[in-house]
Amino acid sequence: MIPAPFDYVRPSTLNDAVTALREADEEGKVLAGGQSLMPLLRLRLAYPEVLIDVSGLPELRGVRDDGDSIVVGAMATHYEVMRDPLVQAHAPLLAAATSTVADPAVRHRGTFGGSLAHADPAGDLPAVVLTMDGLFVTSAREIPARDFFADYLTSALEPDEILLGVRLPKTYTGWGFHYEKFHRTAQAWAVVGVACLVRRTDGEIAHARIGLTNMGSTPVRAYAVETAVADGPASREAFQSAARDAPDGTNPPSDLHGSAEYRRHLAQVLTARALATAAGV
Amino acid sequence: MSEIAPEAVAEQVTPSTPDATAEVGRARLRTEDARLITGRTTWTDNIQLPGLLHVAFLRSPISHARITRIDAEDARRRPGVIAVVTGADLAGEQGSLPCAWPVTEDMVLPDHPPVAVDEVRYVGEPVAAVVARDRYAAVDALEAIDIDYEPLPAVVDMERAIEEGTGLVHADKGTNTSYTWVFEAGEPDAAFRDAPVVIERRYVQQRLIPTAMEPRAVVCSAVGDEYTLWSATQIPHILRLMLATVTGIPEHRLRVIAPDVGGGFGSKLQVYGEEVVCLLLARRLGRPVKWTESRSEGNMAVHHGRDQIQRLSLAADRDGRIRGLKVDLLADMGAYLMLVTPGIPLLGAFMFNGIYKMDAYSFRCTGVFTNKTPTDAYRGAGRPEATFGIERMMDELAAELGLDPLEVRRRNWIAHEEFPYDTISGLTYDSGNYEAATEKAMRLFDYDKLRAEQADRRDRGDPVQLGIGVSTFTEMCGLAPSRVLGSLSYGAGGWEHASVRVLPSGKVEVVTGSSAHGQGHETAWAQIAADRLGVPFEDVRVLHGDTSVSPKGMDTYGSRSLAVGGVALYNACDKVVDKARRMAAHLLEADEGDLEFSGGSFSVKGVPGQARTLQEVALAAFAAHDLPEGFEPSLDSEATHDPENFSFPHGTHLCAVEVDTETGFVKIRSYVAVDDVGKVVNPLIVEGQVHGGLAQGIAQALYEEAVYDADGNLTTTTMADYLVPSAADLPTFTTDRTETPATTNPLGVKGVGEAGTIASTPAVVNAIVDALRPYGVDDVPMPCTPERVWRALRAAQSGQAPPGGSPEPGAGGGLGSAGGAA
Numbered sequence A: 001m002i003p004a005p006f007d008y009v010r011p012s013t014l015n016d017a018v019t020a021l022r023e024a025d026e027e028g029k030v031l032a033g034g035q036s037l038m039p040l041l042r043l044r045l046a047y048p049e050v051l052i053d054v055s056g057l058p059e060l061r062g063v064r065d066d067g068d069s070i071v072v073g074a075m076a077t078h079y080e081v082m083r084d085p086l087v088q089a090h091a092p093l094l095a096a097a098t099s100t101v102a103d104p105a106v107r108h109r110g111t112f113g114g115s116l117a118h119a120d121p122a123g124d125l126p127a128v129v130l131t132m133d134g135l136f137v138t139s140a141r142e143i144p145a146r147d148f149f150a151d152y153l154t155s156a157l158e159p160d161e162i163l164l165g166v167r168l169p170k171t172y173t174g175w176g177f178h179y180e181k182f183h184r185t186a187q188a189w190a191v192v193g194v195a196c197l198v199r200r201t202d203g204e205i206a207h208a209r210i211g212l213t214n215m216g217s218t219p220v221r222a223y224a225v226e227t228a229v230a231d232g233p234a235s236r237e238a239f240q241s242a243a244r245d246a247p248d249g250t251n252p253p254s255d256l257h258g259s260a261e262y263r264r265h266l267a268q269v270l271t272a273r274a275l276a277t278a279a280g281v
Numbered sequence B: 001m002s003e004i005a006p007e008a009v010a011e012q013v014t015p016s017t018p019d020a021t022a023e024v025g026r027a028r029l030r031t032e033d034a035r036l037i038t039g040r041t042t043w044t045d046n047i048q049l050p051g052l053l054h055v056a057f058l059r060s061p062i063s064h065a066r067i068t069r070i071d072a073e074d075a076r077r078r079p080g081v082i083a084v085v086t087g088a089d090l091a092g093e094q095g096s097l098p099c100a101w102p103v104t105e106d107m108v109l110p111d112h113p114p115v116a117v118d119e120v121r122y123v124g125e126p127v128a129a130v131v132a133r134d135r136y137a138a139v140d141a142l143e144a145i146d147i148d149y150e151p152l153p154a155v156v157d158m159e160r161a162i163e164e165g166t167g168l169v170h171a172d173k174g175t176n177t178s179y180t181w182v183f184e185a186g187e188p189d190a191a192f193r194d195a196p197v198v199i200e201r202r203y204v205q206q207r208l209i210p211t212a213m214e215p216r217a218v219v220c221s222a223v224g225d226e227y228t229l230w231s232a233t234q235i236p237h238i239l240r241l242m243l244a245t246v247t248g249i250p251e252h253r254l255r256v257i258a259p260d261v262g263g264g265f266g267s268k269l270q271v272y273g274e275e276v277v278c279l280l281l282a283r284r285l286g287r288p289v290k291w292t293e294s295r296s297e298g299n300m301a302v303h304h305g306r307d308q309i310q311r312l313s314l315a316a317d318r319d320g321r322i323r324g325l326k327v328d329l330l331a332d333m334g335a336y337l338m339l340v341t342p343g344i345p346l347l348g349a350f351m352f353n354g355i356y357k358m359d360a361y362s363f364r365c366t367g368v369f370t371n372k373t374p375t376d377a378y379r380g381a382g383r384p385e386a387t388f389g390i391e392r393m394m395d396e397l398a399a400e401l402g403l404d405p406l407e408v409r410r411r412n413w414i415a416h417e418e419f420p421y422d423t424i425s426g427l428t429y430d431s432g433n434y435e436a437a438t439e440k441a442m443r444l445f446d447y448d449k450l451r452a453e454q455a456d457r458r459d460r461g462d463p464v465q466l467g468i469g470v471s472t473f474t475e476m477c478g479l480a481p482s483r484v485l486g487s488l489s490y491g492a493g494g495w496e497h498a499s500v501r502v503l504p505s506g507k508v509e510v511v512t513g514s515s516a517h518g519q520g521h522e523t524a525w526a527q528i529a530a531d532r533l534g535v536p537f538e539d540v541r542v543l544h545g546d547t548s549v550s551p552k553g554m555d556t557y558g559s560r561s562l563a564v565g566g567v568a569l570y571n572a573c574d575k576v577v578d579k580a581r582r583m584a585a586h587l588l589e590a591d592e593g594d595l596e597f598s599g600g601s602f603s604v605k606g607v608p609g610q611a612r613t614l615q616e617v618a619l620a621a622f623a624a625h626d627l628p629e630g631f632e633p634s635l636d637s638e639a640t641h642d643p644e645n646f647s648f649p650h651g652t653h654l655c656a657v658e659v660d661t662e663t664g665f666v667k668i669r670s671y672v673a674v675d676d677v678g679k680v681v682n683p684l685i686v687e688g689q690v691h692g693g694l695a696q697g698i699a700q701a702l703y704e705e706a707v708y709d710a711d712g713n714l715t716t717t718t719m720a721d722y723l724v725p726s727a728a729d730l731p732t733f734t735t736d737r738t739e740t741p742a743t744t745n746p747l748g749v750k751g752v753g754e755a756g757t758i759a760s761t762p763a764v765v766n767a768i769v770d771a772l773r774p775y776g777v778d779d780v781p782m783p784c785t786p787e788r789v790w791r792a793l794r795a796a797q798s799g800q801a802p803p804g805g806s807p808e809p810g811a812g813g814g815l816g817s818a819g820g821a822a
């Protein structure tokens, strides 16, 4: 549990940080809260030559209001995100999901951007940002959420690209929301998680958006369920029947915490529950 | 059901309210905690010595292979590296790690070199050690050692291991069976013949990884031909003797120190190869060395616990009375026999009958070698497995007969007026009152109300079902009478030693051979001494864990510290008082027989004002100006106590679980533990032991499992995969006590260290099965993960047998996913 040797820099401008990454020539890694990167180093599953600590870059900090969206900085810690008034007002789904991440110690160090850049399909936040159609703002460009998560632990970020934050539209302000996380112990990762947003009109579901955690190598949307519940009754029976399609198009892993078959089953049960809670029935 | 025991019975055994001035019985905060919790203390890894070098071990990545070549030249040339040693380099001096418990005359006992020489037999077995100037250089150099392995067939499954034609863990032994040990009492075949009810079950005690908060660590220094070894161990005394035997270093040249030790649960009741190697390296290099393991290293290399396959048959009459029990075990030894590996499952031989009367009993255990980490003692050691077996079977019997599980137990248990009771397995239970503990537990649990709620949920077809689990356990602890250990071929005795020194200033030093590793001896021992000697608690200091300071001892395991070591202290204190009485009589010019000792002071009966305190007597003895004829100028005394019997704590644990039948998730709704551990020295410490024990036993039921894949790779090497529950996962426990004093020691105490762990596992699993029985489920393999509960339900509904064993391990999940890819 001792990492191989590496260099460490902590630039104070974005320019210096990008330059440092370029100079490292694919052998550099951005360091945010270190809660995912350091275990990889300590298990010697990664051997970067230099870590570029981005905690000194002002562009990555805090949460700000930007008209019809809010921008959550990459270096905002889970603890900050959970308690932020803008997040609570416009992205309560994100606040709810973030409060299920790990334990208080990890939430004080781990960051929003680190969770997303790490692109772990078992992480709780990727499915939320996908569900909310977040726009990833980087040092080089903007990337829509559906294009950001490329594969297992792989994002669309280039080796010399830094994630500054994510723009979350205010479109979903006031929608019903719920993050249903199924995990074996309080600190454990999701076996399966369901992020859910619903808009109700007169006892019916006008729209639903559903993202699944740990049902494939990237977070996935449960489009079939979204379609099935739209313009239908807000009832448990309707949700249960629609949720049967939740595993459609998914490719869940089999591991110590659950087989693929069990995860498909869980996706159905949890999706129905998430819809019911989000819709308040 | 509420009439199980009359109130009158309960009243006799209500815990005594301690006298306000007495130390024994007082819920004192532990004096050692401030330094242990802040870490400002001598944990082994905190020790710094001038010129200290650091050791790292290269471990086998393959479960079974021949080592065909090792090239360590590159590693030796790396910066900071002082030495690299392989098994071949150490072959002449490393000896073989000891097994002190040859359970049968023909037991197969393979050689166990601390560093593998030409064959590796489990993943994690040491193959080389690097010594470097710092820990980083040592770990970096491991990657530069080049080893060629020629894979051999991996023996992973115990049932396959004993079939003809399976590969051999130790080819030269010609078998994977280490031993078969049998015990029989009464006439089992007669008991089963024509029995109206026969229940047969197969239960698996999964393999567990003891997870002490402090990982193992060793520091060793060599000065001339004198060696000092610090180790995070439970057994400094045994370790010293064993290290001397293995390495040939004379025992009197070797000092072993267990400084503050952060938990062990049996995992530090061991003589580890790393300890031997550190000693040899310090000798070779003439410089002090240190090794501290990482958590993932420890998961592979600390001995594991449990791992049994149990085949149980129970014969009973229609009214529920047990006729006989047959137990047939396969016990996984792992790749080698370590200190007490083969004996662990046999401790269960005496416990499968639990608190019940029966006519006949047979027990058979086969120890099996596999290419896995060796197993050995883990909290409860053999007794949790046995208790699980019998308590699960009692619930199965109740279900078969349509009786309440508590009623079936009541019809079979030993009634309180029957003590002392000679059990079918040959033990004599000295005391106990199962009726009282059960009655109290049922009241605290609100048993009848929960049964009503259960019926209601069943009627409504609630997707969340309620289950109620019972465990009326006992255990044998306070290891142990030396003569019994001898009759079981154990390599040592079971006595314990204590000495008491009254310093000239009247302050007291207590030395105990019982080596604490987090249980609170420093507080409890001071309470005992303060009471016996009538001195303030603050005036007593407890010393332990260093073979130079406490030269005699048998250390700590098997809930023996208080029941054996505490009694030794009690006796030593009495000897001090006897000596002091003689001295006091001399000073008071009175007859010894006319003196009274109370509140720390000797007074002459009927003569007020004529008194001497113990402190005054101690000072007078020290000055030695005026001593009684033939009196040695000291009050210091020592005592060695060898118990005449084990102690038998018992209790009734009741667990209510909510099982989500849609997901299989199990939530513990309430848990009541009423334990009878006899007299209590410090109720707070007892409660702490019960809480921790419950957490560990519940962990076996719901969370923990060491998983190996088909090639013998351990897949649960990190705490993201080996799930240890935290407070957030556990309910608020309701704990209470009844008190039937042990009759075999003057303190009336029984052990408490393992009780919670032993009792709780079957309570939880019984509750889960109870919730699901209407669905046709009669077992869920441990740990009862949500997926296994779900599968058991599905299998019962479709009429298939639920698949045992673990789901196929694969990529992903885990450390989020750190274990999967970089």
Ligand SMILES: Cc1cc2nc3c(=O)[nH]c(=O)nc-3n(C[C@H](O)[C@H](O)[C@H](O)COP(=O)(O)OP(=O)(O)OC[C@H]3O[C@@H](n4cnc5c(N)ncnc54)[C@H](O)[C@@H]3O)c2cc1C
Pocket (backbone or CB within 6 Å): A029, A030, A031, A032, A033, A034, A035, A036, A037, A038, A054, A060, A074, A075, A100, A101, A102, A103, A106, A109, A110, A111, A112, A113, A114, A115, A116, A117, A118, A122, A123, A124, A125, A157, A161, A162, A163, A164, A187, A188, A189, A190, B816
């Ligand atoms: C015990 C434990 C339990 C956990 N449980 C959960 C859980 O239940 N759910 C969950 O979602 N997460 C969980 N996590 C992970 C936690 O949320 C981490 O904080 C998160 O995954 C990574 O955030 P970080 O700031 O620590 O990133 P780091 O570890 O510093 O970095 C992670 C990766 O992202 C890259 N990166 C970081 N920031 C940037 C950036 N601004 N631009 C480009 N690349 C960047 C790094 O190079 C690295 O590859 C757990 C972690 C631990 C230690």
